[in-house]
Amino acid sequence: xxxxxxxxxxxxxxxxxxxxxxxxxxxxxxxxxxxxxxxxxxxxxxxxxxxxxxxxxxxxxxxxxxxxxxxxxxxxxxxxxxxxxxxxxxxxxxxxxxxxxxxxxxxxxxxxxxxxxxxxxxxxxxxxxxxxxxxxxxxxxxxxxxxxxxxxxxxxxxxxxxxxxxxxxxxxxxxxxxxxx
Amino acid sequence: xxxxxxxxxxxxxxxxxxxxxxxxxxxxxxxxxxxxxxxxxxxxxxxxxxxxxxxxxxxxxxxxxxxxxxxxxxxxxxxxxxxxxxxxxxxxxxxxxxxxxxxxxxxxxxxxxxxxxxxxxxxxxxxxxxxxxxxxxxxxxxxxxxxxxxxxxxxxxxxxxxxxxxxxxxxxxxxxxx
Numbered sequence: 001x002x003x004x005x006x007x008x009x010x011x012x013x014x015x016x017x018x019x020x021x022x023x024x025x026x027x028x029x030x031x032x033x034x035x036x037x038x039x040x041x042x043x044x045x046x047x048x049x050x051x052x053x054x055x056x057x058x059x060x061x062x063x064x065x066x067x068x069x070x071x072x073x074x075x076x077x078x079x080x081x082x083x084x085x086x087x088x089x090x091x092x093x094x095x096x097x098x099x100x101x102x103x104x105x106x107x108x109x110x111x112x113x114x115x116x117x118x119x120x121x122x123x124x125x126x127x128x129x130x131x132x133x134x135x136x137x138x139x140x141x142x143x144x145x146x147x148x149x150x151x152x153x154x155x156x157x158x159x160x161x162x163x164x165x166x167x168x169x170x171x172x173x174x175x176x177x178x179x180x181x
Numbered sequence: 182x183x184x185x186x187x188x189x190x191x192x193x194x195x196x197x198x199x200x201x202x203x204x205x206x207x208x209x210x211x212x213x214x215x216x217x218x219x220x221x222x223x224x225x226x227x228x229x230x231x232x233x234x235x236x237x238x239x240x241x242x243x244x245x246x247x248x249x250x251x252x253x254x255x256x257x258x259x260x261x262x263x264x265x266x267x268x269x270x271x272x273x274x275x276x277x278x279x280x281x282x283x284x285x286x287x288x289x290x291x292x293x294x295x296x297x298x299x300x301x302x303x304x305x306x307x308x309x310x311x312x313x314x315x316x317x318x319x320x321x322x323x324x325x326x327x328x329x330x331x332x333x334x335x336x337x338x339x340x341x342x343x344x345x346x347x348x349x350x351x352x353x354x355x356x357x358x359x
Contacts, residue, residue, distance in 0.1 A: 003347075008300060010342050010346045045339070057301070068308070
């Protein structure tokens with residue numbers, strides 16, 4: 001019980017830290033932060049329930065006013081901003097990634113890790129993200145989707161990274177990979 | 182808090198540009214009424230919206246639909262400014278107390294409010310620790326390789342988090358648990 005709570009709390013802090021450290025990611029025009037990488041890792045490392053809880057805790061603290069979102073944003077104003085859907089989507093994305101990890105226990109961990117990160121961190125995250133954007137900006141769904149296209153490359157790279165990191169954890173400390181038990 | 186919800190939903194009902202702009206100005210006036218420093222800080226947060234503002238502005242100029250564009254822009258500015266007003270005038274402790282109170286139904290799933298309080302405290306305590314650790318890792322990486330630290334520091338960071346979690350949970354249990 002204690003372990004679960006501590007892991008959830010520390011991974012929520014990890015999401016925040018990954019969003020706050022100055023761009024350590026590839027510098028390729030499109031601004032990328034490692035924040036969504038943190039969301040993917042929550043799911044692939046902690047599993048569905050704990051990963052989702054960690055992302056939820058992070059979102060709640062951000063809404064409560066801590067400037068934790070990449071770029072130092074935070075507060076209730078986020079709920080009215082165009083990125084509202086992504087913020088709501090964070091816990092869902094982590095949960096989905098964790099669910100896929102738990103579902104495919106036998107298959108190659110690298111492949112499942114990357115797949116889980118793509119499904120959770122891109123597909124599941126973009127659905128509420130695009131919905132929220134089109135609602136707040138008063139655009140059609142396809143217009144909102146076009147706005148998101150430049151980010152997909154970066155997110156694919158991050159999904160691959162999340163897969164590799166998950167595999168490395170599995171090799172070094174298999175007992176710590178809670179999504180595989 | 183509830184007032185904020187009501188006001189924001191009213192904002193979405195506005196359909197003529199003049200009242201939209203008027204409301205946005207009113208909200209900004211409230212900021213100004215609370216002092217110069219408060220005003221500057223609040224406006225700095227709002228400036229973070231600029232990529233969206235320019236994008237929507239350009240979009241509607243291109244479509245020559247100025248009417249709708251002004252409504253959306255003013256609605257966006259007032260909604261975000263209003264919500265930030267609540268955040269900026271409430272202390273973090275009050276916000277966390279509110280969160281713990283709201284999360285009381287979590288007890289039905291076997292989660293005590295106390296556990297949630299500890300989790301929140303841990304997150305806040307560990308963010309600066311992790312950021313500092315990431316900086317150490319990237320400096321160390323640069324010292325050894327001569328190159329800029331890239332994504333390669335994330336893996337050791339995650340390992341350190343997992344190890345910390347073990348130590349902290351042992352420490353918590355040794356002190357009587359949650």
